[in-house]
Amino acid sequence: MTLRVEDTADMVPADGGVEAPPSQAYIVFRKMWHLRLGVFGLLLMAALLIIALFAPWVATHEPLDQDILERLTPPAFLEGGSMEHLLGTDQLGRDVFSRIVHGARISLTVGVSAVFVSMIIGVILGLFAGYFGGWIDAVVDFSVNAMLAFPFILLAMTLVIILGASMQNIILALGISNWPIFARVARIETRKLRDQEFVVAARAQGLSHYRIIFKHVLTNLAAAMLVIATVEVARSIIRETFLSFLGLGIQPPTPSWGLMLAEGRDYILTVWWLSTLPGVAIFLSCLGINLVGDALRDLLDPRMRKA
């Protein structure tokens, strides 16, 4: 029995047909890669969370206790260091490790709370602007553009100067200057959702605008907002550091990573680890949060989910 030409043509895949499977495999590979990074990020984030929650138990010393005799000792892993002060001591003889541990608390509190403030303002404004359109939309859209055109740090600094530098005011300042990100995405997503048939259906059923906005539109925004919020927590942590570094954030002697960076600056040439170590803490925390945000986006994006 011999195969006819047409039969073999079917059995040997055409060149064009080879294209599809690798792209599928590539997507799966990418998802796994992202997930792996996401798991790594989750571990970092969990560590940050545990350290922040149990700071008094994790820390080996009181973060504010000074020991003039033990000033500027190097970390345990460098020559001259001891296990007494794992990461050495600063210019006032305070234990750096304990200060970083307590600093995690401050950073996380400020980061999460600030994002919470901007998310509430931004999502509500975005929802109303996107849903109702008209003059509300015009006002919100203009405010968003105006805010984004304004240097962020200048705005936050101005607010802190007006309100006064306390943790609560830093949260407010960071929150108020960062709402446009949420407003912009919420507005655009709401505009898309508003014309979806299920929203039209809800209107046709005589449900109130209020109910449609918060029940039907908001629930479909939640995933996108969560992803942005995660990444924004990392950015807020960095911004708090920045403000503290400039002396407009957390005030001494409270242990804040930004403040520690600033204090170590004077000794950077000789005692380099003093500002480097809080820098590493900032880096690892934000890396962890960003990786989780990335993985969340991939998992929650329906287009990725189907692939």
Place this chain on the structure above:
Amino acid sequence: MAVQEEEIAAADQPVLDVRDLKMHFPLRAGLLKRVANYVYAVDGVSFQIKPGETLGLVGESGCGKSTVGRVLLKLYEPTAGEVRFNGRNIFAVDEAELNRIRQRIQIIFQDPFASLNPRMRVKELVGEAYRVHTGDKDWEKNVEQVLKKVGLQPEHMQRYPHEFSGGQRQRIGIARALAMSPQLIIADEAVSALDVSIQAQVINLLDSLKEEFGFSFLFISHDLSVVEHIADRVAVMYLGKIVEMASDRNLYQTPLHPYTDALIAAVPRAEAGGRARRKTILRGDVPSPVNPPSGCRFHTRCPKAMDHCRVEEPKMIEARPDHWVACHLHGPMPHD
């Protein structure tokens, strides 16, 4: 006796009375977003639906039939006209009253994927409006009952829409409409997105529900064979206007308007011994509703167009008993 007379009077009164409905969408252009032109999606449509009656609204895509369905509930701000539901003008009432009327009129949408909120369980999807409007604590009972009516199981209540097939999702959409025990249901291409085999099931379901609940029904579709099956009366729409309206039987057996004729000819039929119909094939595309043709809107494609058709718009007349048509072929010839 008096009560009975009143009921009879009410039975004579149309549930829905649409008069000269117009919906023109503005087209904005330029930097200042000035209104450059209008899309004349619906341009003077009038019809009535009696209690328990099914009106089929047919036409090609883009003729404005879906817009009619949505303007009826004031989902768009209408340009002109009146829609009376049980005698009340929907366009003249305030928001609260409008929302009360909307409870009595329900829509079944075309796309069973887009019309169900992906983040709500079936229980909520079907029961939300009923629960909110009635405040009934036992609302889940109601959901269970309507689900049973449309052929779904009570255990489906906890599921999300993406767990269902297209046909099942459309059943959820139907259940959602039924849950409000409406007086009028508008089905906007309710079966067009479904496979043919599923279409038949859903149509039969709608048919039997209509029998059981006695609601009035506006069935919007581009598919004449589907409409023929379900409708008592049929209105044919072309470019924002109704060109012919008659009982189901009259319209299909003796179409008066050349457009209706062409539409019916285009339906593939497999009737043994069916009379061979001369095929009227339509040339060209539907003209843009932005610049509708002068005179009779159909004259650009009409095989029987006369000079007069290009100039004067034909009026809707009752050419035969209960058979209305807007065509110069059937109107009084112009005297000049």
